[in-house]
Amino acid sequence: MILDSFRQDVRVGLRVLFKDKIFCFLAVLVLGLGIGGATTQFTIVNAIVLRGFSFPHPEQLMSVGLIDPKASDQNNNFGLGNIPTAQDYEDLKAAQKSFSMMAGYLSGSTINVTYKNNPQRYTGGYVTEDLFKIIGVSPVIGRDFTAADNKPGAEKVAILGDEIWRRDFNADPNIVGQGIRINGKAATIIGVMPPNFKFPVSEELWTPLYNEFPPQPRGDLRLGASNNAPAVMGRLQPGVTLDQANAEFIALARNLAKDNPKTNQNLTSASVQPLLHAFTGVQFRQQVWGMLAAVILVLLIACVNVMNMQFGRAALRAKELAIRGALGATRWRLVRQMLTESLVVAVFGAIAGVIIAYWSLDFFVRAINTLPFPAPYYWRFTIDGPVLVFTVVITLLATIASGLVPAFLSARGNAAEMMKEGGRGNSSRLVNAITRVLVVAQIALTAGLLIAATLEIKSVRNQMKLDYGYDENAVYAARMGLMEGAYPSDDARREFFKRAARGLRANPQFESAAMSSRFRMTFDAQGQYEVDGQNYLTDRDRPRGNFESVSDNYFSALGLKILEGRDFTVDDVDSKHPVAIVNASLARKYWGIKVRLVTSCESSIPVSRSRGEPLSVSCRTC
Amino acid sequence: MIKLRNLERSYPLAKEKFFYVLREINLDVQEGDFISVMGPSGAGKSTLLHILGMHDHGWRGEYFLDEAAVHHLKPKERATLRNEQIGFVFQQYHLLDDLTVYENLDIPLSYRRYSKSERAALVADMLDRFQIVGKKDLYPRQLSGGQQQLVGVARAIIAEPKLLLADEPTGNLHSSQGEEIMELFRKLNDEGMTIVQVTHSEKNASYGKRIIQLRDGWIVNK
Numbered sequence: 001m002i003l004d005s006f007r008q009d010v011r012v013g014l015r016v017l018f019k020d021k022i023f024c025f026l027a028v029l030v031l032g033l034g035i036g037g038a039t040t041q042f043t044i045v046n047a048i049v050l051r052g053f054s055f056p057h058p059e060q061l062m063s064v065g066l067i068d069p070k071a072s073d074q075n076n077n078f079g080l081g082n083i084p085t086a087q088d089y090e091d092l093k094a095a096q097k098s099f100s101m102m103a104g105y106l107s108g109s110t111i112n113v114t115y116k117n118n119p120q121r122y123t124g125g126y127v128t129e130d131l132f133k134i135i136g137v138s139p140v141i142g143r144d145f146t147a148a149d150n151k152p153g154a155e156k157v158a159i160l161g162d163e164i165w166r167r168d169f170n171a172d173p174n175i176v177g178q179g180i181r182i183n184g185k186a187a188t189i190i191g192v193m194p195p196n197f198k199f200p201v202s203e204e205l206w207t208p209l210y211n212e213f214p215p216q217p218r219g220d221l222r223l224g225a226s227n228n229a230p231a232v233m234g235r236l237q238p239g240v241t242l243d244q245a246n247a248e249f250i251a252l253a254r255n256l257a258k259d260n261p262k263t264n265q266n267l268t269s270a271s272v273q274p275l276l277h278a279f280t281g282v283q284f285r286q287q288v289w290g291m292l293a294a295v296i297l298v299l300l301i302a303c304v305n306v307m308n309m310q311f312g313r314a315a316l317r318a319k320e321l322a323i324r325g326a327l328g329a330t331r332w333r334l335v336r337q338m339l340t341e342s343l344v345v346a347v348f349g350a351i352a353g354v355i356i357a358y359w360s361l362d363f364f365v366r367a368i369n370t371l372p373f374p375a376p377y378y379w380r381f382t383i384d385g386p387v388l389v390f391t392v393v394i395t396l397l398a399t400i401a402s403g404l405v406p407a408f409l410s411a412r413g414n415a416a417e418m419m420k421e422g423g424r425g426n427s428s429r430l431v432n433a434i435t436r437v438l439v440v441a442q443i444a445l446t447a448g449l450l451i452a453a454t455l456e457i458k459s460v461r462n463q464m465k466l467d468y469g470y471d472e473n474a475v476y477a478a479r480m481g482l483m484e485g486a487y488p489s490d491d492a493r494r495e496f497f498k499r500a501a502r503g504l505r506a507n508p509q510f511e512s513a514a515m516s517s518r519f520r521m522t523f524d525a526q527g528q529y530e531v532d533g534q535n536y537l538t539d540r541d542r543p544r545g546n547f548e549s550v551s552d553n554y555f556s557a558l559g560l561k562i563l564e565g566r567d568f569t570v571d572d573v574d575s576k577h578p579v580a581i582v583n584a585s586l587a588r589k590y591w592g593i594k595v596r597l598v599t600s601c602e603s604s605i606p607v608s609r610s611r612g613e614p615l616s617v618s619c620r621t622c
Numbered sequence: 623m624i625k626l627r628n629l630e631r632s633y634p635l636a637k638e639k640f641f642y643v644l645r646e647i648n649l650d651v652q653e654g655d656f657i658s659v660m661g662p663s664g665a666g667k668s669t670l671l672h673i674l675g676m677h678d679h680g681w682r683g684e685y686f687l688d689e690a691a692v693h694h695l696k697p698k699e700r701a702t703l704r705n706e707q708i709g710f711v712f713q714q715y716h717l718l719d720d721l722t723v724y725e726n727l728d729i730p731l732s733y734r735r736y737s738k739s740e741r742a743a744l745v746a747d748m749l750d751r752f753q754i755v756g757k758k759d760l761y762p763r764q765l766s767g768g769q770q771q772l773v774g775v776a777r778a779i780i781a782e783p784k785l786l787l788a789d790e791p792t793g794n795l796h797s798s799q800g801e802e803i804m805e806l807f808r809k810l811n812d813e814g815m816t817i818v819q820v821t822h823s824e825k826n827a828s829y830g831k832r833i834i835q836l837r838d839g840w841i842v843n844k
Binding site for chain 2: 004005008012015016019319320323324325326327328329330333
């Protein structure tokens with residue numbers, strides 16, 4: 001019976017709507033924009049924060065890091081912690097009981113592969129033998145890594161991603177066992193991973209970590225060099241909670257600090273967090289949720305808008321409602337009918353919204369694809385089941401938000417008064433007051449949102465206008481990775497760089513050329529330094545600064561002027577006599593004081609196999 | 623069937639001052655009666671009818687419908703009683719513009735406990751009885767005034783009320799159409815339906831068995 005009357009209300013609702021085309025168009029447009037915005041943003045939230053990995057029991061996957069409780073949030077990797085060396089990982093792995101398995105990995109690394117004399121550069125992962133086992137994904141062709149594969153000196157092996165197997169290896173079903181060269185060394189392909197698998201971020205192939213980077217002893221670190229310590233993850237044992245795992249790893253961190261005071265003295269705590277958090281930082285997650293809140297606010301404004309329109313219509317339909325009441329409709333029945341009509345509008349709005357969401361997501365994905373760094377592969381911005389459920393929920397909420405109050409107020413009119421000839425409808429004082437309040441609320445919400453959006457746009461524009469200290473349009477940058485296979489020594493790599501720089505400088509298209517360790521001319525490394533005459537009791541006391549390893553001619557290539565002293569020369573390569581150029585602010589701070597640079601085990605150098613940079617070091621010139 | 627005792631209806635004017643539309647109305651209506659309420663404009667005829675039809679609740683006094691003391695009933699109970707006992711015909715027809723003739727007839731039933739098949743049977747019966755089967759898919763705007771009022775009457779009686787209230791049912795119709803409606807009322811009354819109509823027309827009033835005159839809210843004769 002209810003279903004029957006619902007059908008009848010929908011039929012009448014559609015008829016009424018199509019009769020009032022302007023209202024229909026405006027209401028659907030306004031709600032469509034609101035629902036479309038909310039659906040788009042929820043799709044983004046779903047992809048980045050909620051959906052996560054599609055592995056078995058992804059909630060058991062955790063990231064692990066050691067924490068210096070007195071260091072800044074940034075130095076503690078925003079709460080995730082750091083694993084300073086592969087040895088720390090091995091010690092933790094051997095001692096812990098919370099995880100059924102642990103694995104280490106270096107993601108986003110450059111891996112040069114030569115197949116049939118055709119060299120290709122890929123984004124790959126250096127991983128320990130358990131990485132695929134821990135996430136529960138196996139190669140679809142061939143076999144997984146073994147502990148023997150991961151050993152330093154073992155025969156080099158690689159597992160291909162499905163995409164490059166199809167694109168660059170002709171989807172050869174007999175690919176397993178074929179020889180390739182990885183970073184200039186002979187290797188064998190042992191497997192192919194499933195389609196759309198690019199774990200941890202956007203890797204195209206994988207090779208064993210220790211086979212490529214044998215673990216170095218603690219404290220044996222070289223200035224400016226990456227120690228290739230892996231990021232670490234673990235799978236919780238069944239029944240072990242996150243708190244229990246944290247408690248265990250904090251205790252383990254204290255033991256490591258006690259046993260290794262020289263390197264781990266300050267790392268007296270640990271952080272075990274859901275693995276997804278390692279890929280989406282807390283600030284980023286907050287920003288994404290914040291944006292969802294903002295678009296829901298926009299939807300709320302849209303609802304208020306439609307509510308105002310409904311009030312206008314309700315006044316026109318007061319007589320009809322009074323007649324229905326006189327014919328036997330209860331107040332609740334009238335409210336239900338009005339709500340059903342609001343639902344019809346909201347459903348059309350939802351359809352429009354989903355279409356808008358498809359368009360805007362397409363635009364968003366294209367924008368994401370133009371970013372210099374690939375987005376994690378598990379970010380799939382698709383309108384799937386949970387997104388549609390969200391859309392249905394917000395559509396129902398929009399129906400209630402935009403239709404309930406007008407429905408209630410319309411259904412409470414004086415039937416006798418309204419049905420008399422010349423009855424005056426139900427534009428009561430209450431309705432007028434509510435309408436006025438709604439308009440004020442709408443203007444206030446819109447103004448607040450506009451101010452926030454303007455500030456955000458200004459902030460983004462300011463970031464885009466960031467003064468790098470040189471003319472970005474005149475400088476071109478390219479990345480190179482020289483691997484040990486082809487360039488086994490520092491001298492060999494240095495010689496290549498010299499030759500490359502000479503070649504570029506001889507090219508009449510370029511005014512100048514230089515080498516830098518700065519990643520895509522954006523990110524550089526951090527390290528601690530000491531100022532002569534100062535006492536530093538612990539590592540933590542030493543100041544930190546960004547530094548960049550550069551070649552001679554670097555500053556002139558960027559159009560930067562040396563204010564005091566001299567530029568680097570090709571001869572500044574003696575590691576026993578390192579030299580540095582500092583920026584003006586650091587010089588002001590320590591004017592007249594000679595500055596000496598040391599590296600730090602907490603360096604956040606982007607993982608890369610680039611080696612052989614000149615050993616001269618400069619701080620950034622901003 | 624209906625018993626009104628000292629019924630009054632007033633509207634507040636200023637502080638503690640009221641404008642009385644109906645004063646000390648005492649009226650008895652027997653089952654099967656056909657009463658015509660007459661009087662000049664503003665006499666309170668329509669107000670009296672809407673009170674009888676339980677559309678207006680702001681009155682004082684006693685109102686008995688059959689055994690039910692309406693003045694003691696809560697709004698929801700009054701609505702139930704109205705749905706069971708009363709049908710209403712309006713001068714302005716008050717058909718729902720967005721519904722077809724069929725749907726207009728179905729509406730009162732849909733607000734009551736009738737199954738879908740019962741409703742279909744009753745509507746079909748009513749369309750047949752009023753000879754408007756051919757117009758069932760038309761909208762009110764596609765009908766003449768007389769046809770609209772015919773539908774209005776059919777809608778009023780479709781739920782088989784015992785009491786039919788009509789507020790100037792022929793007010794907007796030309797004479798032959800009005801006559802047709804009044805003949806219909808007479809027929810319904812002959813079949814046992816109690817009718818109370820408000821009218822300005824002496825001729826239409828003569829269809830009733832009794833005439834009640836209202837002046838300034840007072841009954842001046844019965």
